[in-house]
Amino acid sequence: MWVSLVSSLVLAAQTPSPSPHAFVLTGSGRFAQMADAASITREGDTARMRVLQVADKDFHVGDVAYWGGWSWWAFDCSARTADRLDFASVREGGAEGPAMADNQPAYEAAPGGDAAELLALACAPERPAAQAMTVAGAVTLGRQALTD
Known part of the structure; x- marks a missing residue:
C-alpha cells in the first residue's frame, strides 16, 4: 500500500501541470496582440478574455524597458461590440504594474481591426491551438510578428 501511495505521489510530482496560458497571435501593427485563449469565459452572448499587447x-519609458501590457476585454x-x-503594464521580465480601469464605452468591432480579430477568437465555438504557453514566449512571438 505504501509503495503504491509513494509511486502515485512521485508520478503526480513528475506530471507537468497544464500551462495557465494559451497565447494566440491575433494581429500586429504598432503592437502585437497576443490573446490568451486559456482565459476565455462565456456567459450567453458575452465573452471575456485577457490579451497581452506586446511592444517593440x-x-x-525613461530608463525602464517594457514588454507591453495586459488588458481584460x-x-x-x-452585437459584435x-x-x-x-x-x-508589463515590465521586461514579466512584472505587472497595477491595472488601471478603461472607462470608455463598448464600441463596434470594425472588420479588420484589432478588436474584431480578438472578438472572432473570443466568440469562436472552439479555441485555436496555442502558439505560446508562457508570457516570455508570447513576447518573443509577438516581437517576431512586429519585425515581419
Missing part, C-alpha cells in the same frame, strides 16, 4: 523590443458576440476593461 526598444519600448522604454469583454465582447458581445451577437468590444470593450477594453483595463490596462496593466
Whole structure:
C-alpha cells in the first residue's frame, strides 16, 4: 500500500501541470496582440478574455524597458461590440504594474481591426491551438510578428 501511495505521489510530482496560458497571435501593427485563449469565459452572448499587447523590443519609458501590457476585454458576440476593461503594464521580465480601469464605452468591432480579430477568437465555438504557453514566449512571438 505504501509503495503504491509513494509511486502515485512521485508520478503526480513528475506530471507537468497544464500551462495557465494559451497565447494566440491575433494581429500586429504598432503592437502585437497576443490573446490568451486559456482565459476565455462565456456567459450567453458575452465573452471575456485577457490579451497581452506586446511592444517593440526598444519600448522604454525613461530608463525602464517594457514588454507591453495586459488588458481584460469583454465582447458581445451577437452585437459584435468590444470593450477594453483595463490596462496593466508589463515590465521586461514579466512584472505587472497595477491595472488601471478603461472607462470608455463598448464600441463596434470594425472588420479588420484589432478588436474584431480578438472578438472572432473570443466568440469562436472552439479555441485555436496555442502558439505560446508562457508570457516570455508570447513576447518573443509577438516581437517576431512586429519585425515581419
